[in-house]
Amino acid sequence: xxxxxxxxxxxxxxxxxxxxxxxxxxxxxxxxxxxxxxxxxxxxxxxxxxxxxxxxxxxxxxxxxxxxxxxxxxxxxxxxxxxxxxxxxxxxxxxxxxxxxxxxxxxxxxxxxxxxxxxxxxxxxxxxxxxxxxxxxxxxxxxxxxxxxxxxxxxxxxxxxxxxxxxxxxxxxxxxxxxxxxxxxxxxxxxxxxxxxxxxxxxxxxxxxxxxxxxxxxxxxxxxxxxxxxxxxxxxxxxxxxxxxxxxxxxxxxxxxxxxxxxxxxxxxxxxxxxxxxxxxxxxxxxxxxxxxxxxxxxxxxxxxxxxxxxxxxxxxxxxxxxxxxxxxxxxxxxxxxxxxxxxxxxxxxxxxxxxxxxxxxxxxxxxxxxxxxxxxxxxxxxxxxxxxxxxxxxxxxxxxxxxxxxxxxxxxxxxxxxxxxxxxxxxxxxxxxxxxxxxxxxxxxxxxxxxxxxxxxxxxxxxxxxxxxxxxxxxxxxxxxxxxxxxxxxxxxxxxxxxxxxxxxxxxxxxxxxxxxxxxxxxxxxxxxxxxxxxxxxxxxxxxxxxxxxxxxxxxxxxxxxxxxxxxxxxxxxxxxxxxxxxxxxxxxxxxxxxxxxxxxxxxxxxxxxx
Ligand code: NDP
Numbered sequence: 001x002x003x004x005x006x007x008x009x010x011x012x013x014x015x016x017x018x019x020x021x022x023x024x025x026x027x028x029x030x031x032x033x034x035x036x037x038x039x040x041x042x043x044x045x046x047x048x049x050x051x052x053x054x055x056x057x058x059x060x061x062x063x064x065x066x067x068x069x070x071x072x073x074x075x076x077x078x079x080x081x082x083x084x085x086x087x088x089x090x091x092x093x094x095x096x097x098x099x100x101x102x103x104x105x106x107x108x109x110x111x112x113x114x115x116x117x118x119x120x121x122x123x124x125x126x127x128x129x130x131x132x133x134x135x136x137x138x139x140x141x142x143x144x145x146x147x148x149x150x151x152x153x154x155x156x157x158x159x160x161x162x163x164x165x166x167x168x169x170x171x172x173x174x175x176x177x178x179x180x181x182x183x184x185x186x187x188x189x190x191x192x193x194x195x196x197x198x199x200x201x202x203x204x205x206x207x208x209x210x211x212x213x214x215x216x217x218x219x220x221x222x223x224x225x226x227x228x229x230x231x232x233x234x235x236x237x238x239x240x241x242x243x244x245x246x247x248x249x250x251x252x253x254x255x256x257x258x259x260x261x262x263x264x265x266x267x268x269x270x271x272x273x274x275x276x277x278x279x280x281x282x283x284x285x286x287x288x289x290x291x292x293x294x295x296x297x298x299x300x301x302x303x304x305x306x307x308x309x310x311x312x313x314x315x316x317x318x319x320x321x322x323x324x325x326x327x328x329x330x331x332x333x334x335x336x337x338x339x340x341x342x343x344x345x346x347x348x349x350x351x352x353x354x355x356x357x358x359x360x361x362x363x364x365x366x367x368x369x370x371x372x373x374x375x376x377x378x379x380x381x382x383x384x385x386x387x388x389x390x391x392x393x394x395x396x397x398x399x400x401x402x403x404x405x406x407x408x409x410x411x412x413x414x415x416x417x418x419x420x421x422x423x424x425x426x427x428x429x430x431x432x433x434x435x436x437x438x439x440x441x442x443x444x445x446x447x448x449x450x451x452x453x454x455x456x457x458x459x460x461x462x463x464x465x466x467x468x469x470x471x472x473x474x475x476x477x478x479x480x481x482x483x484x485x486x487x488x489x490x491x492x493x494x495x496x497x498x499x500x501x502x503x504x505x506x507x508x509x510x511x512x513x514x515x516x517x518x519x520x521x522x523x524x525x526x527x528x529x530x531x532x533x534x535x536x537x538x539x540x541x542x543x544x545x546x547x548x549x550x551x552x553x554x555x556x557x558x559x560x561x562x563x564x565x566x567x568x569x570x571x572x573x574x575x576x577x578x579x580x581x582x583x584x585x586x587x588x589x590x591x592x593x594x595x596x597x598x599x600x601x602x603x604x605x606x607x608x609x610x611x612x
Contacts, residue, residue: 004030005051006037014039015053022055023526041526041593201358205367205583206452212366219455220330223463226568227323230470235565249327258328262458264304265387268297270378279439280509284350288372290379290439294386294432301391305398316406318399319473326463333458337365337451340380344369344448353448368448381449384457385438386431392462394428397421400469408476415484416477416558420468423491423555430499437506442584468559468566477560484558491554498547501536505544508532523602525595533602540605542584545577549607581606 006012006027014025025039036048206212228241274293281287309315318325341361344352347370356367373380401413401421413421431438438444447453479487507514508522512530521538522530536543552570559566585606589596606612 004032004037006030006054006056011057012039013055013057014041014047014049024057025049025054027054047593201353201355201363203586204358204360204363205355209360209363213362216362216366216451219460223326223330223459224323226464226467226565227326227470229565230467231323231474233474235471235475235563237564244323249323251321251324254321254324255328255331258325258332261392262332262388265297265301265391266378266383268300269293269383269387271296277436277439280445282350282371283354288374288379289377290382290436292435294435295429297387298391298394298429298432301395305395315395315399316403318396319403319470322396322463322470326459329459329463330455333454334451336380336384336458337454340373340449340454341365341369343373347373353446355446356448356450364448364450366451368450368453371448372444373449381453382438382444384449384454385443386435389457389459389461390428390431393465394425396462396466397424397469400466400473404473404476407473414472414476414478415481416479416560417469417472419479419484419487419558420472420555423551424465424469426491426495427551430495434499434502434506437502440506440509442580442587446587464572465569467569468555471559471563471566475559475562477558477562479558479560487554487557490557491551494547494550494552494554496547497536498544498551501543501547504535505532505537523595523599525592527591529592531592531595531599533599538603540607540609541600541603542577542581542607545581545607546609549574549577577607578612 008027008029010027012025012027013022015022023041025041027037028040029038030036031038031048036050037054038048039054041047206215225241228244229235229239232239232241269291271293272291273296274291276289276291278287278289305315341364344364349357351370351372353368353371356364356369356371358364368381372382398421401417404410404417405413443453504517504520508517508520509529512522519534520532521534522532524530532538540546549570552573556567556570564571585596585600592599
């Protein structure tokens with residue numbers, strides 16, 4: 001039986017699970033059977049770690065002293081604000097000229113092994129403008145000085161350039177620009193051997209293999225059922241619609257129009273307009289680049305639709321073939337999911353999604369195996385999240401509005417239809433206007449791109465979210481002006497909560513030192529990120545979900561109370577967000593440990609204040 005390497009009470013460096021970050025931890029016990037050490041982080045979080053995830057402190061100190069940044073003067077300057085990963089490059093040059101011994105050592109390191117990089121990040125929130133949550137005990141504050149060590153495997157000489165790019169090892173002038181993001185982090189570099197990060201998904205969500213298998217059939221069946229119901233004169237729940245003939249669900253021309261739409265949006269996305277931004281750091285420290293031009297795509301689409309209408313194109317073609325369009329989108333999303341799964345089998349381990357790498361085909365196929373599948377610089381998930389489906393939803397709504405006018409011979413659309421169209425248009429434009437904010441959401445940072453998101457983005461969003469407008473075409477509803485005004489106020493309240501909560505979190509994650517956030521307090525965590533405990537995120541734990549649900553209700557109310565069908569969206573959405581919130585809580589608890597528990601004590605309600 002192998003003997004243990006670290007003793008109880010020993011202070012060592014422990015890897016934070018699923019990341020490449022090392023923290024100072026104390027060994028509290030060892031499980032002989034499971035060969036796991038129980039270690040305690042400085043913030044009190046206790047975790048069980050494998051021996052391979054633990055290093056002695058001396059191994060870090062030793063490597064640090066071997067590095068070019070080891071002179072006392074330089075070491076002290078390494079803590080300065082201007083310390084950047086660019087320094088070591090210069091440091092390496094200097095140490096080479098300073099002593100032959102250092103030069104030989106360095107040569108040996110490069111020749112014999114691979115060049116590796118170790119970035120030490122010292123987190124000092126006290127230096128930024130955002131106030132720390134001051135109701136926490138001293139132990140929480142100690143987190144601030146935690147050393148976070150980020151290491152990365154790299155190859156010798158020839159790869160040095162790639163390494164420098166990967167870690168943004170630029171001149172100090174360039175670094176200054178980059179300081180806007182994560183400006184409180186200071187870095188320095190030393191030499192460190194190679195390590196790989198395991199990313200297997202152990203805890204299965206969505207009912208595991210059986211649940212995900214059923215969802216692959218249940219989701220398309222639900223869409224079909226809802227659309228068939230909505231077409232009926234009496235869409236009561238118990239009035240089941242007759243099943244349509246299979247051949248009536250498919251038309252080649254409709255599929256062609258769908259493909260044209262999808263590729264037109266892809267072309268708009270590829271246009272070299274709009275700024276390019278970086279996403280959040282991946283587990284290997286890299287940041288992907290994303291072009292922000294969704295709003296331009298929307299404007300171009302609006303212009304194209306305007307041209308079509310000018311030339312008398314009948315947009316209600318969409319209404320007449322609605323079911324066939326939904327089937328076309330479903331077939332396309334299934335083909336896309338198969339492609340995504342097949343290509344993910346060749347993806348390197350570090351590019352797989354933390355939530356979709358279980359090793360079970362159906363689970364990984366459904367949740368998405370690869371985190372950021374790209375063809376060149378074209379990010380498939382990012383593109384599908386906001387473009388074909390979301391902009392398509394607005395176009396469908398417009399088609400329903402025109403169909404209503406045509407079928408009921410109206411000179412202006414009904415008030416209900418105007419409200420539904422305007423509210424949902426606002427939602428879509430807002431998403432495109434704040435396109436960058438999507439980069440910090442779970443869909444981008446945690447979930448892979450598989451059937452769940454492909455079907456969700458391309459079928460569920462455009463065809464289920466437009467259910468109210470579809471319903472109103474066949475079931476005209478009259479509402480008075482005061483009722484319309486009250487519903488509008490409700491939508492505005494929901495929108496205000498949704499937008500300000502999302503912006504607050506997004507700005508805080510992008511730049512905690514943002515002066516606009518100076519009045520907010522947060523709990524520091526061992527990962528270096530803070531958890532806001534005042535402002536919207538101190539009101540409930542998911543204020544953005546609350547705002548979203550209020551808006552969802554406002555979208556259904558214009559359809560009156562004759563049937564429950566137009567309320568499907570708000571009912572489904574509450575279930576979705578309650579489930580999503582539980583998933584997010586689980587991830588946050590894993591990420592932040594005790595700090596998350598403290599946050600939950602401080603902010604007891606999840607979505608609905610005093611209710612849930
Ligand atoms: P959120 O934007 O709510 O992000 C959750 C993350 O925020 C957590 O994982 C954590 O990530 C961070 N966080 C949690 N608490 C705090 C805190 N106190 N302070 C700072 N950061 C915190 O996740 P979603 O992706 O679920 O939602 C994004 C938006 O999209 C929401 O408005 C939601 O309503 C909407 N949405 C809409 C859907 C639709 O179909 N219309 C479907 C799903 C979502 P970390 O700490 O790692 O940064």
